[in-house]
Amino acid sequence: MSVGTVDRIIHNRGQVTEENIEKVNAIIKEYGFKKNIFASNLAFNKKFKFAVFLPQNQGLEYWQAPLDGIAKAAEEFSRFGVTIDYFFYEYDNVSFRKMANKVLKLDYDGLLFAPIFYEESVAFLSEYKKKNIPIVMIDSNLQEIEEVAYIGQDSYQSGYLAGKLISYGVKSESNILIVKITRDIESTSKTTVYLQRIQGFYAYFKENAFLPKFNFTEVNVKDAAKNQLTTKMFLGIDAVFVPNSRVHIVAKFIKENNLLGIRVVGYDLLKQNLDYLNDGVIDFLIHQKPEEQGYMGISHLYKKLVLKEDVKNMIYMPLEILVKENYSYSQQIKL
Amino acid sequence: MSVGTVDRIIHNRGQVTEENIEKVNAIIKEYGFKKNIFASNLAFNKKFKFAVFLPQNQGLEYWQAPLDGIAKAAEEFSRFGVTIDYFFYEYDNVSFRKMANKVLKLDYDGLLFAPIFYEESVAFLSEYKKKNIPIVMIDSNLQEIEEVAYIGQDSYQSGYLAGKLISYGVKSESNILIVKITRDIESTSKTTVYLQRIQGFYAYFKENAFLPKFNFTEVNVKDAAKNQLTTKMFLGIDAVFVPNSRVHIVAKFIKENNLLGIRVVGYDLLKQNLDYLNDGVIDFLIHQKPEEQGYMGISHLYKKLVLKEDVKNMIYMPLEILVKENYSYSQQIKL
DNA sequence: CTGAAAGCGCTTACAG
DNA sequence: CTGAAAGCGCTTACAG
Numbered sequence: 239m240s241v242g243t244v245d246r247i248i249h250n251r252g253q254v255t256e257e258n259i260e261k262v263n264a265i266i267k268e269y270g271f272k273k274n275i276f277a278s279n280l281a282f283n284k285k286f287k288f289a290v291f292l293p294q295n296q297g298l299e300y301w302q303a304p305l306d307g308i309a310k311a312a313e314e315f316s317r318f319g320v321t322i323d324y325f326f327y328e329y330d331n332v333s334f335r336k337m338a339n340k341v342l343k344l345d346y347d348g349l350l351f352a353p354i355f356y357e358e359s360v361a362f363l364s365e366y367k368k369k370n371i372p373i374v375m376i377d378s379n380l381q382e383i384e385e386v387a388y389i390g391q392d393s394y395q396s397g398y399l400a401g402k403l404i405s406y407g408v409k410s411e412s413n414i415l416i417v418k419i420t421r422d423i424e425s426t427s428k429t430t431v432y433l434q435r436i437q438g439f440y441a442y443f444k445e446n447a448f449l450p451k452f453n454f455t456e457v458n459v460k461d462a463a464k465n466q467l468t469t470k471m472f473l474g475i476d477a478v479f480v481p482n483s484r485v486h487i488v489a490k491f492i493k494e495n496n497l498l499g500i501r502v503v504g505y506d507l508l509k510q511n512l513d514y515l516n517d518g519v520i521d522f523l524i525h526q527k528p529e530e531q532g533y534m535g536i537s538h539l540y541k542k543l544v545l546k547e548d549v550k551n552m553i554y555m556p557l558e559i560l561v562k563e564n565y566s567y568s569q570q571i572k573l
Numbered sequence: 574m575s576v577g578t579v580d581r582i583i584h585n586r587g588q589v590t591e592e593n594i595e596k597v598n599a600i601i602k603e604y605g606f607k608k609n610i611f612a613s614n615l616a617f618n619k620k621f622k623f624a625v626f627l628p629q630n631q632g633l634e635y636w637q638a639p640l641d642g643i644a645k646a647a648e649e650f651s652r653f654g655v656t657i658d659y660f661f662y663e664y665d666n667v668s669f670r671k672m673a674n675k676v677l678k679l680d681y682d683g684l685l686f687a688p689i690f691y692e693e694s695v696a697f698l699s700e701y702k703k704k705n706i707p708i709v710m711i712d713s714n715l716q717e718i719e720e721v722a723y724i725g726q727d728s729y730q731s732g733y734l735a736g737k738l739i740s741y742g743v744k745s746e747s748n749i750l751i752v753k754i755t756r757d758i759e760s761t762s763k764t765t766v767y768l769q770r771i772q773g774f775y776a777y778f779k780e781n782a783f784l785p786k787f788n789f790t791e792v793n794v795k796d797a798a799k800n801q802l803t804t805k806m807f808l809g810i811d812a813v814f815v816p817n818s819r820v821h822i823v824a825k826f827i828k829e830n831n832l833l834g835i836r837v838v839g840y841d842l843l844k845q846n847l848d849y850l851n852d853g854v855i856d857f858l859i860h861q862k863p864e865e866q867g868y869m870g871i872s873h874l875y876k877k878l879v880l881k882e883d884v885k886n887m888i889y890m891p892l893e894i895l896v897k898e899n900y901s902y903s904q905q906i907k908l
Numbered sequence: 909c910t911g912a913a914a915g916c917g918c919t920t921a922c923a924g
Numbered sequence: 925c926t927g928a929a930a931g932c933g934c935t936t937a938c939a940g
Contacts (some may be wrong), residue, residue, distance in 0.1 A: 239926085240926065240927040240928070241917090241918075241919090241927085241928095241929090242919085242920080242926070242927060242928080242929095243925085243926060243927075245918075245919065246925090246926090249919090251920095252925095253925055253926085254925065254926085255925065255926095258925090258926095272651075272652050273652075273917085273918075274613075274615070274652070274916085274917050274918065275611075275652055275653065275918095276610075276611045276614040276615040276653075276916085276917080276918090277611075277615050277916070277917035277918040277919090277932090278612040278617055278917075278918055278919075278934065279918090279932090280611040280612050280916090280917080280918075280919090280931095280932045280934085281917075281918040281919040281931075281932050282918080282919060282920095282932085283919085283931090283932050283933095314609070314882075317607050317608075317610055318610065318611075339816050349736045391902075392902065395898070395899070399898040399899050400897055401898075402896060402897070402898045404792075404916080406741075409649065442898070443806070462585070499915085534726070547649075549889055554902050555902070556897035556899070556902045556903045557898075557902050557903075558891065558894075558899075559893075559894040559896070559899065560891060561734070561737060561738075561894070562737070563730070563734040563736075563777070563892075564616070564730070564734050564891070564892035564893075565892065567726075567727065567730070567890070567891045567892050568891045568892075574910085574911090575910065575911040575912070575935075576911085576912095576933090576935090577910070577911060577912080577913095577935085577936080578909085578910060578911075580934075580935065580936085581909090581910090581937080584935090587909095588910085589909065589910085590910095591909065593909090593910095608933085608934075609932085609933050609934070611932085611933080611934090612914090612916090612932070612933030612934040612935090613933075613934055613935075614934090615915095615917065615918085615932090615934070615935090616915075616916050616933075616934040616935040617916085617934080617935060617936095618915085618916050618917095618935085636927095805917055838936080860912045
């Protein structure tokens, strides 16, 4: 039997007798066989093209982070024949839909994307899946779409954790303000991460009924508009939860108005958030390691396609709690 | 000019004219050149042998974790010709020294080790460095030895963080107990991690002098011996700091004696520690991701030797704060 | 100091 | 359905 025949069997390329298939499988079973990945890729001589489909980072500091991770991965894997094309959209669902149509028309070997807008993302993914290429989602998960990898936090649990951090050390009867501060209330209110965090937050207090009574107020704020926050909102408030990275806007208001003794919990390692963490205005930030999500997203596609490794389809990022004393060790991308 | 000549230049293997070296360098500078790593390794056809030199894990649950990470890396990189030999010692400096002599006699392409005992490790490393092969340290760092990679926490800062967590939410005048609970007081007291954590812990309170007055007591406890902990030690104590993974022993005592309202901070994601974290006896655990340290240690050697990549010589693991609500997302090894 | 040649282990187009 | 052969890009021993 020649190497050609064996190769056809190993790769299921057909055109072989059942008899030979069994022979080869028996031998592999007995002696084991690990393909030399260097030789394989050298001979295969294929270039891999990945598409990255994300919101643009202009004015959205948060989305720079996954792009940094992706860039690092791109640089690292370029020597293995990986190239990356980027498709950006404005942070609204019209722009998303437009770019989604474009992405659907093009052919790639793998796709990395963030399902920001729920309905649009479901529609897009259902369609894209027909191409039958590996897809990896970061940032938020769409559990109803199967066989698509996810790398990111469990948003519900991260809200639940925020509940714990808020309740921790606060007095027995507390008033809690949830500030839903967004760029564009219309479309953000549809995003999955945001809603799941708030659900998880409430769940914490519900499930820990032994906790003293807490009182909740919600306010909606558009961060573009001025004077949306008022001192009246903060009257009698003991703690504030901001379920996204815009917590620095609230922190700024608290500091400027010298509102003392309010516990503040929010998300993400933005430069501005760090300033208020250092100041002591923000108590805790929950960090979702967006650079690492980006890096791992590309690395996931690389491992699956280039190395043909088995890769996990669901990688939950740790729910990292950041305080002033540990944040500086949470920034580098590993590997 | 032949490929042979070019190769000699690129790899500095000599036997080429200065003139040719310049020609080739000029061309590389102009057009760039990235060696095809698949072809390179295929032709190089070298197997890499790494030595892993760690305390044995019998009775030391903690040391199982890096071994798990190492095993995962070993499995993953085996197809790239990497094999690993293990050298274990009992957790005392006599056993360490004995095994160190053995390791010094053998030849490997890379070494992963943990400098548990300060003086012995300095002596060992100074000697081993003469072999001129890549070395990576995990768990604790010896800063005085240069050009040796380190993957692990900043132990001093982790103690500092513990100070913050202890002080957080505790009343203005508090009594703090530091329980130095070890298997073998003699040799553990010489280990670097342990001492640095305690230093960092005190530093937090010193540097934050605006904090209310705190009162500190230290006790030394051997965990093998019975009845070392007494309720008297805990009289009037508001918070306990245990600077290692043996915090569960203290937690057990606190629970059994029903000592209420004591804040407890310790280290590491041991099964027993988790039980008390879930119980609410332990408030915070600082997690140093030992599996990941092991995995990354091997991966560091792999990248440096097999892929010939530039790798960072100092990778600080995040100082992860674990509470009941987030620990389950901190266990998996990424990549 | 240089170049031609063999070989690393796999993939694939092609002739039969 | 099968096998022989060329080739992927690099490394290295060898003859000159």
